[in-house]
Amino acid sequence: MDSRVLRVREWLRALQDRVLEAFVREDPTARLTEDAWERPGGGGGLTRVIADGEVFERGAVNFSQVHGDTLPPAATRQRPELAGRPFHALGVSVVVHPLNPRVPTSHCNVRYFTAGAPGEIPAWWFGGGFDLTPCYGFESDTRDWHRAAAALCEEFGDDVYSRFKEWCDRYFFLPHRNEARGVGGLFFDDLNEWGFDRCERFARRVGNGYVDAYLPIVRRRRATPWTERERDFQLLRRGRYVEFNLVHDRGTLFGLQSGGRTESILTSLPPLVRWRYDWQPAPGSAEATLVEQFLRPRDWLAA
């Protein structure tokens, strides 16, 4: 392992601790499960699941480090010539599904890849981001989330937030539903244009910024009472989350293609999900507002 991999690995493991500890402080009633696993083809991971809490119905904070002889095609779009090369991939992936329908689901990922044949200088890149998936939309939550995203991008360039915000809108989109998965955030991939040190600092900033952006929203909404109708809507919305992750998500496909640990990869799926044929929200309802006002790309920093 080269020294960059070791260095990234160290802060990724620290990030995993940081996020899990923040979740546990927020919801000490939740049950924790931890599994260290090895991948037969090389590498392994540490899966940490938080479940059945007052706040978090289920969440996972996963670290994995996999290496192999042939990079799966889902791993890089910009450099298809690297598919099939020896690779090393490490990352932390977080998804949390709250119990209260007013508390949004959130997702964060940071990852580092190297790929290249022996004797070559390996290609490397960072990827990641974070995004928010509310079931009931709140303008203030969404603005705060995007303000936090913009603030952490600021030192990296004037266009960084808007580029990665738009990338997030494009990525987390369900064409077969013609709607966004959520209200977005940041998404970046194949990032190496700033040199290693600056790219690494950016990826760390994204990882560390995630809980700081998310938990204030959790605290604001967690005590709101909710009804069975709202719970039902949440289960239907979770169906869209499953559709995105299993049909479109490159991270999920990469994991399954690269012989990752299925139970760890699929911790992103919600604990309980409903599908109902052709369900439509009542016009003017909060349920209709979600799709009409929130699940469309918008400028959340505009006054």
Added chain:
Amino acid sequence: MDSRVLRVREWLRALQDRVLEAFVREDPTARLTEDAWERPGGGGGLTRVIADGEVFERGAVNFSQVHGDTLPPAATRQRPELAGRPFHALGVSVVVHPLNPRVPTSHCNVRYFTAGAPGEIPAWWFGGGFDLTPCYGFESDTRDWHRAAAALCEEFGDDVYSRFKEWCDRYFFLPHRNEARGVGGLFFDDLNEWGFDRCERFARRVGNGYVDAYLPIVRRRRATPWTERERDFQLLRRGRYVEFNLVHDRGTLFGLQSGGRTESILTSLPPLVRWRYDWQPAPGSAEATLVEQFLRPRDWLAA
């Protein structure tokens, strides 16, 4: 439309009526919804959903007929040269998810494709089959199901049942779980080797044979009492069904790729589904027996 398309269309519509009527007779308490839809690119369908019954938690019996200028790649594996050609596809697709965990989920599909450029004699083929997905395994049900499958294949050749049974075992398999979706049945695709009339007769036989094979099993199990633990296991098993359909199923991918009607395509998904991290059945339990004894390819006709 050529006369073969018209002829196939007629019996597919009759098959749709036949299956839905049989479900309604079996469960008159269920609620029916019917939607005729048109596809902007050409064609349309009739979606018929049965829901919230004593026996059937949800099922759908769908007819669709789509045509377009470019055949999606998911439509044919054996003749990739036809991808991108003008095509005509029609079929009936049935999935039913019973409420009682002792009553197995079942699926049946028959479809007819033609593809080819103007001025060419178009290629044509039939595809389809039926398969059973129990949550609790019963040897007698599985044997009866396969005996019915073998009986309807008999006049078409000595090896037809075993070829299409094995194809079904290969097709309905989840590599990321290393288990079968269910106990199989029949699966065939790109079928034209017997000439049109014989292939058509076989496809009709499969479509018509499905309810006759399935409903006796429903009747045998529907009155069995069930516990919350069994219901919980059913919701977990349904998660595997969703994983297969969204990650692997070519029919689902073809529908989504060809601009089919999303709500109709996704009627195959179960109404309520659970995922739980790394759940394992107790050794020797009925839940463990399902995976160990039933979700592996077996010769169900052996004495």
